[in-house]
Amino acid sequence: MRTEESRAGREQALTRLAENGTPAHIVGHCKQVAGTARRIALALSRSGLTLDADLVERAALLHDMVRTEEDHAEAAYELLKDADPAAAEIIRGHMTRSLPADVRALTEADIVSLADRSVLEDRYVGYRPRMEAIARRHAPGSEAETFIRARIRDTEGLLASMEEFLGEGLDAVASGGQLPVRYYLSRVERPGRYIGNEIHAVKKDPEDVAIRFCLAFPDLYEIGMSYTGLQILVGLLNERADVYCERTFAPAQDMEDLMRAEGFPLFTVDTHTDVKRMDFLGFTLQYEHSYSNVIHMLNLAQIPVRSSARAPAGGRAPYPLLIAGGPCCYNPEPLADVFDIILIGDAEETLPLVMDAYARADAPCDTAEGKEKFLREIAHLPGIYIPKFYTPVYEDGRFVRMDKVYADLPDRVQKAVVVDLDAAYFPGRPIVPLIETVHGRAVVELFRGCGRGCRFCQAGFVYRPVRRRSKERILQIIDEQLANTGYDEVSLLSLSTGDYPGIEDLTCELMDRLTPQDVSLSLPSLRLDSISEEVLARIGAYKKSGLTFAPEAGTQRLRDVVHKNITEDDIFRSVQKAVAIGWTRVKFYFMIGMPTETRADLDGIVDLAERVCAMVRGMQEPGKRNFHLTVSVSNFVPKPNTPFQWARANTEEELKEKNFYLKDRFKKVRGVQFQFHDTRSSYVETMLARGDRRTLAAILAAVEAGCKFDSWREHFRYDLWREAFEKSGAPANLDPYPDTDAPLPWDVIDDGTDKALLISQWNKALALADPAPQTEAETAPETRA
C-alpha cells in the first residue's frame, strides 16, 4: 500500500514534467520506466533488500525530463539538484552507469538504469531485447556495437542472480504482467473493445489492493458489456477497498491473430495486464454454447485447462484461481475439471464470502497445502462447490454416485439466495461503454425468479423463490442510472415481466416520468393477458413495437403437459384487445420437440395462427387490414433441474423434419411470417446441457478442432462438434436417464427444489400423453419430396 508521502512525491514529479513542457511521448516513456523501476524495487525489498521504491520512482519519472537538451542527464541534474537532490544524483548518472554483478549490490540508481534499458518508448520489452536493438543500430564491428555487446554480456550475471533472488522471472516482475496491447490497437477493428477507460470504470492502483480479480465474459466486449450480471459483479467487487476487479472478453479474430503472431496472452481491458497475474479469474456461464469460448480463452491466456495442472510451484501460485458462476452452473459437471471454485446461485451472496476468506488467509494459494486448506474452508459455505473434492463414479458407462474426498463436506451443495432484493447491490453507476454495444440503456431488474413453473424452463426452477424489488427502489435505481449514464432508454428486466405485482402502475408512472426526459421505455417479455386495456393503449401510443406472446404449444393438451397456464381463450381475448386499440404486430413463441408431442400438436400451431388471423380479419374492414403475425418456433432442449430433465431429446433429423413440416404448412397461411431456429445448434446444446465430467473431453476436442463463438451462427460448426463427441467417446446425453430413480450427475447441486417434486411433475406430464394410438404417419412422417 502506498503512503501519502509516496503519492505526493509521484504527483509532484508529474507536475514537474507538465510544467517543464516535456512532450507527451517522452512522458509516456518516463512513466513506463518509473513503473518498471518501482516494481523491481518493491519485489527486491520484499525479498530482503533495503531499497527506497519511492525514490526510484521519482528519479525514473524525471530521468528524461529535458531529453531535448544536448547532455540531458546533466541538464536535469542542474534543474533538480536543490529540489530533490537524491533523485537528481540518480538521474545524473543514468546514461553511463555500469551495473554491479550481484543483486545484493544493487542501488536505487542501478535499478533506474536497468529499467530505462528495459523500456522502449512506452513499452516494457526487457533488458536483453532492448539492448540488442540498440546494438543493431550501429554498424557490425563498430566501436559502439562492441561496447554495447560487452555491456550485455557483463549484465548476464546480474540478471541471473536477480531471478534466483526473486524466485521468478525478471520480466514478469518488472513488467507487472502489463502487456504492450496499446501498441497493437491501431491494427485491429473496433479497438475501443480493448481499452477499458469507460465512464464509471473503476481505476485502482494494483499496489493498493490485496486481491486482483478479473471477470471474464466468454464472448465479445459488445455482448458482455450488455449483460447486467457482469455490471453487478464488477460494481460489487470494486466497492471493496481490498479488491480490484478488472474485465476480459473473448477477442475478435483479428486481435486473436495478432496475439498469436506477437506471442502475447489474454489481457484485461482495464490495465492490459496478463490475466495469468490475477488472483482470481471468474467466468460467467450464461449458456452452454459459451463453453468452447471458455476453453478458447484459457488457451489464449496460456492457462492449463484442468485444475489439476495448475498446482502451486516454487512457493508461488503461477495461475489464478478459476471460478465460475451463472445459470449453467446448476449442472457444473461438464466444466467441473476446469474450475477450482463454482458458485451456485446468486453470486452477490457468495463472492464476497470467498473474497473475505481469501483476504483472511493472505496469499493462501502459494503452496499446495495452503490452497487445499483454503478450498476446504470455503467448501462449507453455502453456494460453493469445489469440484475436485467430489469424484463421480461410473459403472457400465453410467453415472452411479458422487464420492466425497473429505467426509465432512456437504453431500449436496445448497444454492445461495439473495433474500432481500431491495438490500442487494444493484449498480446505480454502471459502466457506460465508449463504443456501441448490443444494448446501451439503463436496466433494472424488477424481480428474480418466476412463479409460473413451466416444466421445460430451467430459469423458472433454479431461480426460485420469486423475490421482488420494491417500486420505490426500482424508481430510485432508474433515476440514479439515468443521471449517471445519459442513456435515453430504460429496460425492465425479469423472467416474466408482466407478473410483477403492480406492473401497470409501474409502467404508467415510468412513462409519465421518462417522456419529458426524452427517455423511452422498453418492456421485454410482456404477456398480453396480464395487461389491462388502458395500459396497453398507453404503451401502444408510446412505442409502436410489436407485442409478444408465448403459448409454447399448439394444443391445450400439450400446454397442460408443459404446464403453461394459458388457454386459447386468453390468447384470443388478448389479441382482440390489442388489435382493438391499434396494435398491428404480434409475435407468438412456440417450442417443438417437447415430450409427448404428436403431429396434432404441430398442426395445432398452424391452426391457432390461422384462427387468430381470421378473427382479426373479422375485426378489420377490408382494405384496412394491416395485421402481422409472426410465429417463432424454437427447439426444446431438456435442461437439468427441470421436470423435463428426463425427457428424450429429439434427434437433429426429427427437429429438422418438424420445422420443415411447419414451414410447408405456413406457406399456405396468409399474413403469417414463420421463423425457426437452427436445429443443429439446439442439438449440441442438448449434448452439453446434460453432460457429466466425461463431456469435457468432447469440449476440448471441439475447441482443438477450431470450435469457438458457437452462439454466432457464422462460427458454429456442427460437423466439428459431432466429430468431437464421436472421437472423444463422451456420451451424447440424448436419451440418458429414463429411470427417475437413477442418480444424476448434477444431483450434487441442491437448487432448492425437491427431486421428488420434479419426479411427480414429470409423471403428471407423461400422464397427459395422447392416449390415442399414434398413426403410422405420426410416428414416421412421410419423407418430403
Place this chain on the structure above:
Amino acid sequence: MKYVIRFEKTDLMVFISHLDLQRLLLRALRMAGYRPAYSHGFNPHPKLSIALPLPLGFSSSCELMEVELEVGLPGGDAKGARSAAQKLNEILPDGLNILSVEEKDERVSRSYSALVTGAAYEILAKELPDLEDSVAVFLSQEQILAPKKIKKTGKIEQVDIKPLIQEFRVEKKWGLMTQFACRVAAGAKSLNPLTLLEAFYAHAGLPYNPAEITVRRTQIFFD
C-alpha cells in the same frame, strides 16, 4: 441556444471512432444536466456535430463541436461556460478534455463543419535519416500521386494530391524520433496526412509501417 465546445482527444481515447465519440459526448451532456435540442421529423436526432471527423488512431488538441441546447447554460455568459467545461471534464474519461465552452457567435450562421478548409498535423515517426533534401525533392515534383478510393465505384485510382498539400516539412528530431509538420486541405476536398506521408516514404524509398507512426491534429482552419 448554440454552443461551441473545444476539446482534446488523446491517450486511449484516440481509439474511439467519430460516431462513438458523438454518442459519448451526447451522453456526457445529458449527464451534466443539459438538454440537447433534437431535430424534428420522423427520426429525430440531437443537434450536435463535430466540425471535422478525426481518423481513428489520431490524437488532437483542437477538436471542435457545436451543440444546440434546449435551455441556455445557467449563470449565463463566461461563468456558466467555465463551470460547464469543468462539469463535463468530471464526467468524461481520461483522454477527453474540454478546453472551452462558448456561445456560438451569432454572425456565424453556417455550421463549422461547412466552413472547414484545412487542418494542421504533427506526425511523429521512428528515427529516420536526414530528410530535408528528400522532402524538398518530393515537394518539387510536378505531380504527387497517391492511391485514392473512389467512393462511387470503390476502385482505387492514382490521384494528384499536390494541390491538397499546404505545407510539409521536417520540424524536429527527438533522438529516436523524427517529427514532421504538415497542413493539408480538409472539408470539401480533403487529404489524410497519412496518405501524404506514405507517398513521401514511397518516394524516398523508406519502409512505411503505420504502427510506428503517431499523428496529432494541432489546428483546424475555417473559412
